[in-house]
Amino acid sequence: MVEKLYMTGNEAAVRGAVDAGAKIMFGYPITPATEILEGWIAKTVTDKSLQYLQSEDEVASGFGVLGAVAGGAKAFSASAGIGHVLMQDPISMAENMRLPFVGIMMQRGGPSTGTVNFSQQEVNLAIHGGNGDSFRIVYSASSVEDMYELVIKAFNAAWKYRFPTFVLGDGYLGKMKSTVEFKKPLKPVEAKPILSESGKPMWLRNCFSSEEELNTLLNNHIVDWEKNKSKIVESETFHTNGARYLIVAHGLVASAAKETVLKMRSERIRIGLFRPITLNPFDGEALRTAARSAKHIFIVESAYGQLGKIAKAELAGHNIKTKISQISKPAEGYTPEEILAEIKKHNK
Numbered sequence: 001m002v003e004k005l006y007m008t009g010n011e012a013a014v015r016g017a018v019d020a021g022a023k024i025m026f027g028y029p030i031t032p033a034t035e036i037l038e039g040w041i042a043k044t045v046t047d048k049s050l051q052y053l054q055s056e057d058e059v060a061s062g063f064g065v066l067g068a069v070a071g072g073a074k075a076f077s078a079s080a081g082i083g084h085v086l087m088q089d090p091i092s093m094a095e096n097m098r099l100p101f102v103g104i105m106m107q108r109g110g111p112s113t114g115t116v117n118f119s120q121q122e123v124n125l126a127i128h129g130g131n132g133d134s135f136r137i138v139y140s141a142s143s144v145e146d147m148y149e150l151v152i153k154a155f156n157a158a159w160k161y162r163f164p165t166f167v168l169g170d171g172y173l174g175k176m177k178s179t180v181e182f183k184k185p186l187k188p189v190e191a192k193p194i195l196s197e198s199g200k201p202m203w204l205r206n207c208f209s210s211e212e213e214l215n216t217l218l219n220n221h222i223v224d225w226e227k228n229k230s231k232i233v234e235s236e237t238f239h240t241n242g243a244r245y246l247i248v249a250h251g252l253v254a255s256a257a258k259e260t261v262l263k264m265r266s267e268r269i270r271i272g273l274f275r276p277i278t279l280n281p282f283d284g285e286a287l288r289t290a291a292r293s294a295k296h297i298f299i300v301e302s303a304y305g306q307l308g309k310i311a312k313a314e315l316a317g318h319n320i321k322t323k324i325s326q327i328s329k330p331a332e333g334y335t336p337e338e339i340l341a342e343i344k345k346h347n348k
Contacts, residue, residue: 002181002182002183003181003182004179004180004181004182005179005180005182006177006178006179006180007144007177007178007180008035008144008174008175008176008177009141009144009147009169009173009174009175009176010032010033010035010036010039010106010174010175011035011039012144012145012147012148012151012180013036013039013078013104013147013148013151013167013169013174014036014039014040014043015148015180015182016147016148016149016150016151016152017040017076017104017151017155018043018047018050019148019152019182019185019188020074020151020152020154020155020156020185020186020188021074021155021188021191022050022074022075022076022102022155023049023050023051023068023073023074023075024050024051024052024053024068024073024074024075025037025040025051025052025053025075025076025077025078026052026053026055026060026061026062026064026065026068026075026076026077027040027052027053027054027055027061027077027078027079028054028055028056028057028058028060028061028079028083029054030058030079030080030081030082030083031080031108031116031171032080032106032108032116032117032170032171032174032175033078033079033080033083033104033105033106033174035174035175036078036104036106036174037052037054037078040052041054057086058077058079058083058084058086058087059086059087059089059090061077061079061087062077062086062087062089062090062091062094062101063089063090063093064077065077065090065094065101065102065103066090066093066094066097066099066101069099069100069101069191069194070099070193070194070195070204071193071194071195072191072192072193072194072196073191074100074102074155074159074188074191075102076101076102076103076104076155077102077103077104078103078104078105078106079103079104079105079106080105080106080107080108080116080122080171081107081108081109081110081113081114081116081122082112082113084103084105084107084122084125084126084129085125085129087103088125088129088130089130091103091129091130091136091164092129092130092131092132093206094164095130095132095135095136095163095164096132096206096217097204097205097206098162098163098221099162099164099194099204100155100158100159100162100163100164100165100191101158101164101165102154102155102158102164102165102166103164103165103166103167104151104154104166104167104169105122105126105166105167105168105169106169106170106171106173106174107119107120107121107122107168107169107170107171108121108122108170108171109121109330109331110331114331115331116171117170117171117172118170118171118172118252118302118331118332118333119170119171119302119303119330119331120168120170120250120251120253120301120302120303120306120307121302121303121304121306121330121331122168123138123140123168123279123303123306123307123310124306126138126166126168126279126280127279127280133218133221133222134280135163135164135221135225136163136164136165136166136280137154137157137158137161137163137164137165137166137232137278137280137281138165138166138168138278138279138280139153139154139165139166139167139168139234139277139278139279140167140168140250140251140276140277140278140279141167141168141169141173141251142173142250142251142252142254142255142275143173143178143255144173144176144177144178144180145178145180145181147167147169147173148180148182149186150167150277151167152185152186152188153186154166154167155188155189156186156188156189157232159189159190159191160189161224161228161232162224163225168251168279169251170251170252172252172333173251173252205217225281229281232278232281233278233281233282233283233286234277234278234283235274235275235276235277235278235283235286235287236254236273236274236275236277237272237273237274237275237286237290238258238261238272238273238274238275239261239265239271239272239273240272240273240274240290241272241293242270242293243270243271243272243290243293243294244269244270244271244293244294244295244296245264245269245270245271245272245294245295245296245297245298245343245347246271246272246273246274246290246291246294246296246297246298247260247261247271247272247273247274247297247298247299247300247339247343248273248274248275248276248287248297248298248299248300248307248311249273249275249299249300249301249307250275250276250277250279250301250307251302252333253300253301253302253333253334253339254273254275256333256334256335256336256338256339257273257275257300257334257336257339258273258336259336260336260337260339260340260343261273263336263340264340264343271343272290272294274286274287274290274291276307276310276311279307279310282310282311282314284314284315287311287314287315288314288315288318288320291315291320291322292320294322295322295323296322296323296324296325296346296347297311297315297322297323297324297325298325298327298342298343298346299311299312299324299325299326299327300327300334300339300342301327301328301329302328302329302330302331302332302333302334303328303330303331304328304330305326305328308326308328312324325346325347327339327342327343327346
């Protein structure tokens with residue numbers, strides 16, 4: 001039997017964490033992610049197997065997650081904007097020590113405090129934040145139902161591959177309501193203690209006395225990343241077969257772009273949409289396949305080319321002689337009509 005509930009994106013994130021087997025959340029209130037912390041605390045009232053700690057700041061939240069996962073508990077945090085920035089120290093440690101950190105980041109506009117409603121400006125931060133080489137799995141949700149499913153996938157990926165994993169949303173997605181169908185959930189990946197009092201001693205290091213030592217460790221990370229990224233990448237194509245025009249977008253912008261595609265298709269314009277579900281690793285092969293027949297690609301995002309840099313890098317050097325137009329509106333959302341108007345302006 002399929003269960004259907006009418007809920008917000010933040011509520012769907014909490015439900016996803018519960019169904020993924022999460023046991024404890026560490027968090028600090030910050031708009032537009034606060035409802036995730038509030039919703040999780042409400043769950044702990046009725047389910048005594050769940051715990052939470054409202055920490056003094058996001059730095060403490062991040063390190064709390066690391067301590068819990070080292071002991072084998074599925075833990076996570078949720079934040080946004082400047083909170084996401086503050087969390088980079090523990091996230092970098094998780095990246096280096098291969099700890100299954102899970103973060104739900106509801107992006108907000110920058111720089112600094114900025115706005116608290118909508119943005120796609122935390123793509124660079126989620127992928128490249130910290131002083132490592134970006135061994136981070138990053139999903140981008142485009143609907144309330146998507147938020148539920150991707151949170152479960154994030155926990156499974158983090159514990160299976162042992163790389164920090166994130167789900168990106170935004171204030172609009174967090175607060176908008178829609179019907180979510182809860183089918184049989186993905187089977188949660190088992191969580192086992194990383195540090196244990198029994199068995200072979202485990203020594204987790206985050207500080208190295210020589211460049212050669214650290215290089216050896218990082219080369220092992222690179223081998224694992226390259227071996228597994230084809231199992232992680234995920235994308236969606238919409239009317240891309242034989243498309244002469246192609247929109248590349250993620251998150252809620254991709255949802256608006258779908259309506260644009262349907263409108264233009266009704267006018268007999270052959271246009272399609274490529275939506276990356278994982279921003280890192282990025283499904284470059286699927287993008288190149290979708291782009292082969294296109295004479296013009298439109299990269300549409302609510303940031304100043306953060307998605308564009310990734311997509312252009314994936315297309316470069318592959319003999320795809322296609323015009324590319326970057327359409328950016330940092331910290332503002334798009335309606336389908338606005339995307340259509342931008343396409344017509346750039347396609348003159």
